[in-house]
Amino acid sequence: MKIGCIQLNVGFGKVEENFARAEEKIREAASLGAEIIVLPEMWNTGYALEKLPELADVDGERTKTFLQGLTKELGVHIVGGSVSTKKGDKFYNTMYTFDNKGKQVGEYSKAHLFRLMDEHLYLEAGDEMNRFALGDIEAAGVICYDIRFPEWLRAHALDGAKVLFVPAQWPTPRIDHWKTLLQARAIENQCFVIAINRIAKKIENFNGQSMIIQPWGEVLWVGAEDEEVAVIDVDFSIVDEVRGRIPVYDDRRPGLYSGVVMK
C-alpha cells in the first residue's frame, strides 16, 4: 500500500491559502501513486486560536465537502489530518477520514488538549474513540499530544486497529520526544504508526520529521525538515506476524492493572 505523506507548510490563519495548498499537495501525492493520503494537524487555520470565531470550519462542512470531493475524484483514501471546527458554540480540533469511494468513515476531536499551547482555553476535548477501516485496513487516528497517553492508543489497538495515524503540529524543541513516543507506541501496540507533522519556518517552529514506524519498531521513513510530499510503500500484512512473535496481547493481565494503573 502506498502512503502519501503531506508535510504541509501551514499558513497562520490563512484558510484560503491552506485549502489551496492542501489540494495541490493531495493531487501531487495521488499522481505519484498514493493510495492513502495523510495530512497534518489543524491545517486549515494553524494555531490561530484567537481567530477561531471567524475562521473555524462550522460543523466541518467545508472540510468534509473538500475531502469527499477529492477522495471520490482521485479514488484515494484520505486521513484528513485535523482542522479547527465550530460545533454549536464550541470549538474543536477535529479529524475527518474519508475512504476511496468518498464515504466518511471517521470523525474525531482531539481528546487530550495541550495546555502548553493554551488549547484548553479555546477548545473543547472530544471523548469518542476514532476507529475506522480503509477498505480492509483496520485503523485508528489520534492527534498530536494524544500520543503521550499510551492507554488511549492501547484502547484503539485493543479495539482492533493495526495502523495508528497521528496528524500533528509537534514543535522542533521536543522532536526527540516525538520520535521516541511514536516508536514506543508502535512497539508496545505492535502496529504501524503513521505520523505526519507540519512545517512552519517563520513565526512558529515546526520542522516536519514525520515518521512511519513498523510494528517491530523499525523506522521505515522520516520526513524532511521542509515541506514535502513523500509516497512510501508499506506492507500492512506484517502486523499479524509481529503479533505472533511476542504474544503481548495474549500475555496482558487487565485484571491486574485495573485497580492500580488504570484508575
Ligand SMILES: O=C(O)CCC(=O)C(=O)O
Ligand atoms: O506534547 C508535546 O510536546 C507537543 C504536543 C503539541 O504540540 C500538540 O498537541 O499540539
